[in-house]
Amino acid sequence: MELVGSSYSGDTKNGRMDGNGEYTFPTETKYVGEMKDGMFHGKGILHFPNGSRYEATWENGMAKQGSFTFADGLQYQEKDWDYCDGHDRRFHSERRNGLRPTGESQMADLHPAPSIPDDCYDCGDGFYDPSTRVVTSYAGRFLRNADDSEHEWIVRICRKARDDADPGRSAVAGAEDEDSSELK
Secondary structure (H helix, E strand, O other): OEEOOEEEEEEEEOOEEEEEEEEEOOOOOEEEEEEEOOEEEEEEEEEOOOOOEEEEEEEOOEEEEEEEEOOOOOEOOOOOOOOOOOOOOOOHHHHHHOOOOOOOOOOOOOOOOOOOOOOOEEOOOOEEEOOOOEEEOOOOOEEEEOOHHHHHHHHHHOEEOEOOOOOOOEHHHHHHHHHHHHHO
16 A cells, blocks of 8 residues: 555555555655554554654554664763763763774764764764755665754864865864864
8 A cells, every 4th residue: 555655565454554564655764553444543563764763652643652672782871961061071882992092083873983974964863964954874875854953063063074174173173173262
């Protein structure tokens, strides 16, 4: 069964999704689980292209209770969330595996950090190209178009491809050095 760029394989009743099945969105996000009367209903998991997942109990298409797990295995906790809260800025992999030895900075959750394409940023789940405002996965698959808010955040915060003028420094680090030299 194909539905406007989406697809479904599984049980049907009266031409509608009903029973167990797999529904794939045009974004390659997949729902695997129970359906009723054409809607997610019962236990099911949304699998996102970046490897994260949302496991929930659904009722008439709405998630009633669920849990989100990031691609690296970190499970989101609504209460007592202590990851990247300002007090502990380590990556999840550093919390899981320990810190790198002195002199070996970890610039991204993946180590070694992926090589960023020219003029792009590493935004955590892939690369962002500010000229097209598109985020692609590290494997090169389309993930999303960035809105103005995400664009501004990525350009302000995320790691950028190294500056060609000085391959040893990032463009962001170079800009920070210039700003601090004006203060001297």
